[in-house]
Amino acid sequence: MSTDTINALVLFANFILVPGITYGSQLALGALGITLVYAVLRFSNFAHGDTMAFGCMFTILTTWWLQSMGVSLGPLPTALLALPVGIAMTAVLVIVFDKLVYKHYREQKSAPVVFVIASVGVMFVTNGLVRFIIGPNDQQFSDGMRFLVRARDFKKATGLDEGLTIKLTQGLTVVIAIVAMLLLFYFLQRTRTGKAMRAYSDNEDLALLSGIDPKKVVITTWLIVAALTTLAGVLYGLDKSFKPFTYFQLLLPMFAAAIVGGVGKPLGAILGGFIVAFSEILLTYAYKKLIGYIAGERPETLVQLLSTDYKFAVSFMILVVVLLWRPTGILRGKTI
Amino acid sequence: MNNLIKGTLGFGIMAACLAAVGMLQSWTLAFTIINMCLISAVMALGVNIQWGYAGLFNVGIVGFTALGGLAAMLVSTPPVVGAWQAGGVSMLFALIALLVVIFGIVFIRRIIPVGRLRSLATVLSVIGGFFLIRYFYAPAVDAIESFDPARTGFLGGLGAPILFSWIVGAFFAAGAAWMIGKISLGLRSDYLAIATLGISEIIIAMLKNEDWLSRGVKNVSGLPRPVPYEINLQSTPWFIDRVTAFYANSLPTDELARTEALQQKLIEASSLFVKLCYTGLFLAVLLLVLWFAYRAQKAPWGRMMRAIRDNEDAANAMGKDVTRRHLQVFVVGSAVVGIAGAMMTTLEGQLTPGTYNPLRYTFLIWAMVIIGGSGNNIGSVLGAFIVWFGWVEAEPLGQWVIDYGTAWMGDDNGLRSHMLANASHMRLIIMGVVLLLVMRFSPRGLLPETNRQ
Numbered sequence: 001m002s003t004d005t006i007n008a009l010v011l012f013a014n015f016i017l018v019p020g021i022t023y024g025s026q027l028a029l030g031a032l033g034i035t036l037v038y039a040v041l042r043f044s045n046f047a048h049g050d051t052m053a054f055g056c057m058f059t060i061l062t063t064w065w066l067q068s069m070g071v072s073l074g075p076l077p078t079a080l081l082a083l084p085v086g087i088a089m090t091a092v093l094v095i096v097f098d099k100l101v102y103k104h105y106r107e108q109k110s111a112p113v114v115f116v117i118a119s120v121g122v123m124f125v126t127n128g129l130v131r132f133i134i135g136p137n138d139q140q141f142s143d144g145m146r147f148l149v150r151a152r153d154f155k156k157a158t159g160l161d162e163g164l165t166i167k168l169t170q171g172l173t174v175v176i177a178i179v180a181m182l183l184l185f186y187f188l189q190r191t192r193t194g195k196a197m198r199a200y201s202d203n204e205d206l207a208l209l210s211g212i213d214p215k216k217v218v219i220t221t222w223l224i225v226a227a228l229t230t231l232a233g234v235l236y237g238l239d240k241s242f243k244p245f246t247y248f249q250l251l252l253p254m255f256a257a258a259i260v261g262g263v264g265k266p267l268g269a270i271l272g273g274f275i276v277a278f279s280e281i282l283l284t285y286a287y288k289k290l291i292g293y294i295a296g297e298r299p300e301t302l303v304q305l306l307s308t309d310y311k312f313a314v315s316f317m318i319l320v321v322v323l324l325w326r327p328t329g330i331l332r333g334k335t336i
Numbered sequence: 337m338n339n340l341i342k343g344t345l346g347f348g349i350m351a352a353c354l355a356a357v358g359m360l361q362s363w364t365l366a367f368t369i370i371n372m373c374l375i376s377a378v379m380a381l382g383v384n385i386q387w388g389y390a391g392l393f394n395v396g397i398v399g400f401t402a403l404g405g406l407a408a409m410l411v412s413t414p415p416v417v418g419a420w421q422a423g424g425v426s427m428l429f430a431l432i433a434l435l436v437v438i439f440g441i442v443f444i445r446r447i448i449p450v451g452r453l454r455s456l457a458t459v460l461s462v463i464g465g466f467f468l469i470r471y472f473y474a475p476a477v478d479a480i481e482s483f484d485p486a487r488t489g490f491l492g493g494l495g496a497p498i499l500f501s502w503i504v505g506a507f508f509a510a511g512a513a514w515m516i517g518k519i520s521l522g523l524r525s526d527y528l529a530i531a532t533l534g535i536s537e538i539i540i541a542m543l544k545n546e547d548w549l550s551r552g553v554k555n556v557s558g559l560p561r562p563v564p565y566e567i568n569l570q571s572t573p574w575f576i577d578r579v580t581a582f583y584a585n586s587l588p589t590d591e592l593a594r595t596e597a598l599q600q601k602l603i604e605a606s607s608l609f610v611k612l613c614y615t616g617l618f619l620a621v622l623l624l625v626l627w628f629a630y631r632a633q634k635a636p637w638g639r640m641m642r643a644i645r646d647n648e649d650a651a652n653a654m655g656k657d658v659t660r661r662h663l664q665v666f667v668v669g670s671a672v673v674g675i676a677g678a679m680m681t682t683l684e685g686q687l688t689p690g691t692y693n694p695l696r697y698t699f700l701i702w703a704m705v706i707i708g709g710s711g712n713n714i715g716s717v718l719g720a721f722i723v724w725f726g727w728v729e730a731e732p733l734g735q736w737v738i739d740y741g742t743a744w745m746g747d748d749n750g751l752r753s754h755m756l757a758n759a760s761h762m763r764l765i766i767m768g769v770v771l772l773l774v775m776r777f778s779p780r781g782l783l784p785e786t787n788r789q
Contacts, residue, residue: 046529101776112524112525116525116529118772118775120395120699121768121771121775122768124695124699124767124768125764125765125768127695127768128761128763128767128768129765131758131761131764132758135757248695252530252533252534255530255533259527305466307545309545310541310545312534313538316534319530319531319534320519323520323523324519327523327527
């Protein structure tokens with residue numbers, strides 16, 4: 001392989017592969033939460049993005065407190081230590097909302113759209129809480145070691161023109177996401193409660209007849225959702241930054257991911273997360289340099305298919321294509 | 337209590353509140369609130385047509401509002417001749433290319449039978465079409481945006497009277513709604529919600545970034561008005577006469593002080609007069625929409641819509657094309673929202689894409705419809721008045737409550753200053769809680785739907 005080809009590969013890895021995998025893992029974790037709520041509680045949860053922000057906010061506050069106490073994890077971000085607090089607070093939030101809001105409609109057997117509107121109300125309240133407590137601005141809370149691989153060191157070691165940067169948070173995101181997903185699948189496939197959840201999702205009446213306690217299923221679902229959303233929120237915040245409005249905007253890519261994969265299918269949510277993330281990055285990346293390495297000369301324009309301002313349009317386009325072509329999603333999820 | 341008494345009471349209380357604002361704060365402020373209430377009421381009617389009549393959940397109200405605003409700007413601003421000369425032709429070519437590509441794809445899908453070949457041909461023509469459009473579009477954008485960017489840098493509009501834009505805005509919003517409805521109606525009910533959320537974010541992103549069209553975040557200000565300007569009124573003889581006559585007794589007798597006081601009164605009166613003109617226009621639109629909505633609800637069409645909403649399967653079995661009716665009502669409702677969007681931009685006199693905040697618009701309007709009473713048009717109007725009034729007045733009130741409630745902490749307390757700084761976000765929480773409470777304990781709203789046969 002010529003150096004140009006290797007340079008092109010490194011460039012691709014640096015600007016597309018690594019960010020794509022990271023962002024994909026974050027979206028997948030978020031979409032898993034949406035899909036679980038859909039599978040068990042049977043509605044599209046519009047409050048999901050803001051729940052993510054809520055969990056992240058409490059993790060940030062705890063991180064700041066730990067930092068002020070002089071606690072740190074060495075090279076790892078302190079936020080990891082604060083995560084359990086964030087998850088616990090989110091669990092309290094979602095369970096309180098379930099008791100006060102969703103439970104009533106579940107008992108009434110309301111139409112799905114009523115749940116959706118209720119979730120919009122919940123989103124409103126959660127969003128207000130987050131803005132009230134931490135404010136609407138950007139917050140940085142990552143500390144510890146910043147890079148796993150530095151562009152400078154990579155260039156020195158390989159002698160290439162292009163550098164590869166892997167941030168610690170990117171590595172962490174992937175590792176934590178994989179662990180969380182494995183745990184989730186183990187739980188759903190192997191444990192009694194997990195099996196009960198799947199049975200309840202498949203056929204509610206049959207599950208109730210076989211003696212499955214619906215309350216327990218609902219609570220467990222919310223607990224898992226709280227953990228997944230907080231994880232997704234914290235990993236996204238560590239990797240980029242925390243801003244309440246960005247989290248609200250993440251709702252669309254997460255919905256797209258859940259629907260593309262097949263709503264109600266956990267594996268579909270993961271697949272969808274990576275599809276959305278890579279489409280977003282591939283369509284908004286400026287290919288000027290990459291083409292330069294492959295073709296030998298750089299084009300005059302940026303060769304960017306879409307401006308980054310439209311990255312949310314990408315999720316929407318994917319959504320539209322899937323709705324037109326296969327409304328149940330790639331893995332054939334549920335429809336009503 | 338029946339709806340008539342409740343409605344009269346509700347509007348009576350609102351009138352009293354607004355009068356109180358007029359007397360305690362200022363009449364100009366009172367009419368500013370009234371104007372926004374009227375616009376919100378039109379929007380709430382649009383949403384009520386979708387939700388109350390047909391049970392369709394639209395989360396993209398802000399997008400349709402923004403399209404109305406874009407229409408107002410495009411109709412009223414004079415065309416920028418230089419920009420048209422610089423890139424107008426290429427932009428037209430890009431538009432033609434877009435149409436060619438769309439019709440090409442439709443044509444290809446017509447002639448090739450379902451199968452691999454058709455999918456392949458569709459994908460290829462989408463990719464090819466994208467580059468074809470870009471070939472004309474990118475240079476056109478550069479040319480237009482580099483024409484005098486500090487003052488223009490966009491194509492401008494038609495230079496027509498801004499009132500026309502209220503109709504154009506309706507068509508813009510209807511077009512977007514048709515597209516979204518065509519894609520997502522007939523599928524699961526929450527797909528429409530997600531799709532509308534998506535399209536509204538894209539519309540806002542377009543307004544913010546397509547500088548050649550809307551000037552983006554640089555805003556287009558100074559849109560021509562349908563009503564007189566304050567500054568002109570202040571030198572119009574009949575207006576001066578009226579104001580002088582009105583204040584004849586209260587003005588000081590001393591010549592110099594009299595002129596000065598009169599000038600002051602003229603400024604106040606002219607601004608109030610302009611607001612009143614808008615109020616008249618908006619009221620006319622509101623009554624017109626209300627009348628149409630009322631007629632539609634009473635008509636067999638309204639009965640059919642209720643039948644579909646209450647039992648889709650039964651209506652389907654009776655031979656009603658549910659998806660088609662849903663599409664129809666979704667388009668009509670969005671068009672009404674588009675009118676309101678154009679009205680709002682007309683009132684503000686400027687297009688500011690940066691201010692279309694999804695939380696504020698979409699959810700406030702939803703709160704209006706649900707609190708007012710889903711399916712009841714008068715209820716939506718009442719809801720619009722209550723919620724908008726509450727939204728505007730809650731800010732100073734919340735500030736005051738927090739200020740008063742935390743005074744014991746002392747002025748240099750960090751928590752107190754933090755809470756004071758973030759007090760405005762309390763409004764979101766309050767609005768959300770009110771929405772949830774009404775949905776839970778009084779799901780039919782203040783004025784429940786009555787016409788249920």
